[in-house]
Amino acid sequence: MFFLKKEKESEKTFHHELKKTRESFFSKIKNLFLRKSKIETNVIDHMEDLLLSADIGTTTTIKILNNLEKRIQKEKYKTTQDLYDHLKKEIENLFIDIQNECLEKKIKYHKKPYVIMMVGVNGVGKTTTIGKLAFFLRKKGFDLIIGASDTFRAAAIDQLEIWANKAQVPLIKQHMHADPASVAYDTLQSAKSRKKDVVLIDTAGRLQNRIGLMEELSKISRVMKKIIPESPHEIMLVLDASTGQNAFEQVKKFTDFVKISSIVLTKIEGTAKGGVVIGIMDQFKIPIQYIGTGEKIQDLKEFDGKKFIDCFFEEKNNER
The missing domain is CATH 1.20.120.140 (SRP54, nucleotide-binding domain)
Structure with missing residues (x-):
C-alpha cells in the first residue's frame, strides 16, 4: 500500500x-x-x-x-x-x-568508481543539476565525489561547492584558471583511494568556442583514462527545456565532438515548450535520464516516457 x-x-x-x-x-x-x-x-x-x-x-x-x-x-x-x-x-x-537503462543499475553492476562527465552550455543549470544528482544518488546509497573541472568561471567553483555541501558530498577543486584535466585527474585518484562508487566531473560550457571546448573535453578524457582506462563511463548532457529549438542546436553541437550517453532536461516545470523532449528523442535517439522540476535539491526525477506522454x-x- x-x-x-x-x-x-x-x-x-x-x-x-x-x-x-x-x-x-x-x-x-x-x-x-x-x-x-x-x-x-x-x-x-x-x-x-x-x-x-x-x-x-x-x-x-x-x-x-x-x-x-x-x-x-x-x-x-x-x-x-x-x-x-x-x-x-x-x-x-x-x-x-x-533504451533508457537505469543509471543506478549501471553504477551498481559496473566496476567502481563509475565516472560521469557532465557537459552543457553556461546557464542551463548544469552546476545545480550536479548537486541534485549527487543528492539523488547519495539517497540511493551510493558514495560519491565531485570534481570541479569548470575552472573558467570562479562562480562555477563557488556554486558547485555550495551544492556539494548541500548534498553532503566531498568536492575536489583547484583555483580559477587551473587546468581542468588536472582537477579531473586529482578527483579520480581520490575516488580510487577512497573507494568511491561514483565520480561526477563538472566541465566548462563555453560552446561559443567550440574548438577550445572540444580540445578541453578530449584532454580531460585522456587524462582520466590514465587513472581509469574506460572512463568516462557516462557523458551526460544538461539542457534547458525552456530554450526550445535552441536545445536542439546544443545537442547537435555537442554530439559533433563527444558521445552523449544521456540527457538531463532542466526547468521543465516553468516552460510551455516541453514538446522539445519528443523531438530530441526522435531525432537523436539519446535517452533522457532525468528531468529537473524546481530549484530545491530534491527536485530531480527519473524520466519516464510513458508517464510523460500520458x-x-x-x-x-x-x-x-
Missing part, C-alpha cells in the same frame, strides 16, 4: 510539473478534436501548427503527420477521436526503440 501511494503521489506531482506544457499545447490538440466529431481536411494543418508551436521540431512533426495521413487513407478513420487516439500512439512510438493526453476535468 505504501508503494502504491508513493507512485500515485509521484504521478500527481509529475502531472503538476508539466502543467504549462500540457495546457499550452496538448489541451489545444484535444480541444481541436473535441470541437468537431468528423475529420475535416484542414485538421492536419491545424495539428501541424500546434506541433510546431510546442517546439517538437519540423522533422519530427512531418514524420508524425505523414504517418497520421497514411492511417486516415488506409483505415478510413471517421471521427476526430480516432485520430486523437492515433496521435498519442504515434508519439509513443517515437520513444519505443530508445500526463498530456489523460482527461483532467478540473483543468477544463
